[in-house]
Structures are given as structure tokens and as C-alpha cells.
Amino acid sequence: xAGITQSPRHKVTxxxxxxxxxxxxxxxxxxxxxxxxxxxxGLRLIHYSYGVKDTDKGEVSDGYSVxxxxxxxxxxxxxxxxxxxxxxxxxxxxxxxxxxxxxxxSGTRLTVV
Amino acid sequence: DAKTTxxxxxxxxxxxxxxxxxxxxxxxxxDYIHWYRQLPSQGPEYVIHGLTSNVNNRMASLAIAEDRxxxxxxxxxxxxxxxxxxxxIPYSGGGADGLTFGKGTHLxxxx
Numbered sequence: 001x002a003g004i005t006q007s008p009r010h011k012v013t014x015x016x017x018x019x020x021x022x023x024x025x026x027x028x029x030x031x032x033x034x035x036x037x038x039x040x041x042g043l044r045l046i047h048y049s050y051g052v053k054d055t056d057k058g059e060v061s062d063g064y065s066v067x068x069x070x071x072x073x074x075x076x077x078x079x080x081x082x083x084x085x086x087x088x089x090x091x092x093x094x095x096x097x098x099x100x101x102x103x104x105x106s107g108t109r110l111t112v113v
Numbered sequence: 114d115a116k117t118t119x120x121x122x123x124x125x126x127x128x129x130x131x132x133x134x135x136x137x138x139x140x141x142x143x144d145y146i147h148w149y150r151q152l153p154s155q156g157p158e159y160v161i162h163g164l165t166s167n168v169n170n171r172m173a174s175l176a177i178a179e180d181r182x183x184x185x186x187x188x189x190x191x192x193x194x195x196x197x198x199x200x201x202i203p204y205s206g207g208g209a210d211g212l213t214f215g216k217g218t219h220l221x222x223x224x
Contacts, residue, residue: 042214045211048211101162104158
């Protein structure tokens with residue numbers, strides 16, 4: 001299957017603590033994305049990256065930061081987790097923005113208590 | 114972003130063809146029409162995409178109306194593993210990047 005892995009798969013954390021989710025790819029794709037999925041809202045884009053050190057905000061970026069220091073890794077950080085950030089987080093990769101499909105990871109289920 | 118309209122849910126029988134409709138009347142000339150599906154407890158999976166012509170791959174066929182205001186995803190012979198939420202997404206890759214997902218169609222396959 002496509003080389004994209006997310007870690008951890010599940011995490012429970014306390015309100016106010018920092019949390020970092022990792023997305024790792026072995027496909028050498030240029031574009032990487034972080035989405036969150038909540039009941040009633042579907043998938044919403046948080047941040048995306050179009051190259052090493054090149055990132056931009058998506059629809060729901062407040063409370064999140066990202067970093068991409070290597071092509072293969074895209075990190076999503078919740079600086080101070082809140083209960084509203086309880087969600088399933090998906091990472092996706094794409095070689096070229098519209099001529100190829102996106103490949104999604106299996107997701108990280110984050111619970112903030 | 115172009116707005117899409119899809120049925121909330123559809124039901125079909127196993128081994129029969131399934132036609133999943135999507136209206137995207139505000140689609141721009143540079144938008145490709147992408148289809149993704151999401152099986153329970155999994156991430157979305159790319160199915161197919163096209164611009165103007167009908168497209169076929171091993172998973173499905175995509176029929177695009179001549180005016181591009183609607184499209185139909187065709188599963189030629191549905192199996193129980195095709196039960197999923199199907200998303201139709203017009204996407205050009207420009208501007209605020211990333212696919213925009215709507216609510217999709219929940220496809221139920223009866224054995």
C-alpha cells in the first residue's frame with residue numbers, strides 16, 4: 001500500500017498539554033495535508049505543505065501549528081490541547097495538486113479530557 | 114469552491130450496478146471532478162477523477178455531463194466492500210489548497 005503512516009494511532013491527553021502528531025511518507029511526494037474529521041462537519045483542512053519549510057493555513061487552523069523540516073515528515077502540533085480538538089486526524093499526501101489523487105493515512109484518534 | 118449536491122444515502126444490492134449522482138452546477142472550467150470514498154474507520158480513498166471526458170479505471174467509471182454541471186460515479190458490480198461514504202469534489206488545485214469535502218453519499222449494499 002502507499003507509504004504513509006500516522007503516529008500515534010490513538011492518544012488520550014489532558015486539557016492544556018501540548019500534543020504532536022506525526023505523518024511520515026516514503027513516496028517523496030511534494031504536498032502534505034492535515035485534516036480533522038468530526039461528526040456533522042466532515043473532513044476539514046487544518047494546514048498543508050507544498051515543500052520543505054513551506055506551509056500554509058487551511059480552513060480550521062486556529063490552535064494548530066505545523067512543521068516540515070524534511071520531505072517525508074509533516075508534524076501537527078496542538079500547543080495547548082482543548083476538548084474541542086478531540087477528533088480524528090488524517091494526513092494526506094499528493095504528488096501533483098490536481099492531476100493525481102490524494103493518499104490518506106489511517107488516522108489518529110485524539111481525545112482531550 | 115464549487116458547491117456539490119449528493120443524495121444523503123443510497124441503497125443497492127450486491128452484484129448490481131450502482132450509479133451515484135453529483136450536481137456541481139457552479140464548477141469552474143479548471144476544476145477536475147474527483148471522487149473519493151471512505152470505508153468505516155478508515156481514511157478517505159481516491160476512486161477516480163476526470164475533467165471532461167468519461168473515465169474508467171479498475172475501481173469505477175466516471176460519466177461527466179457535457180455541460181460539466183453533473184457527474185455520475187458508476188460501480189459496475191457492487192460488493193459488500195463497496196459500502197462506504199462517497200464524496201464528489203470539484204478541485205483545481207489552485208487558491209486555498211486541499212480538497213474540500215462535503216457530506217457525501219452513504220452507500221448501503223444489501224447482500
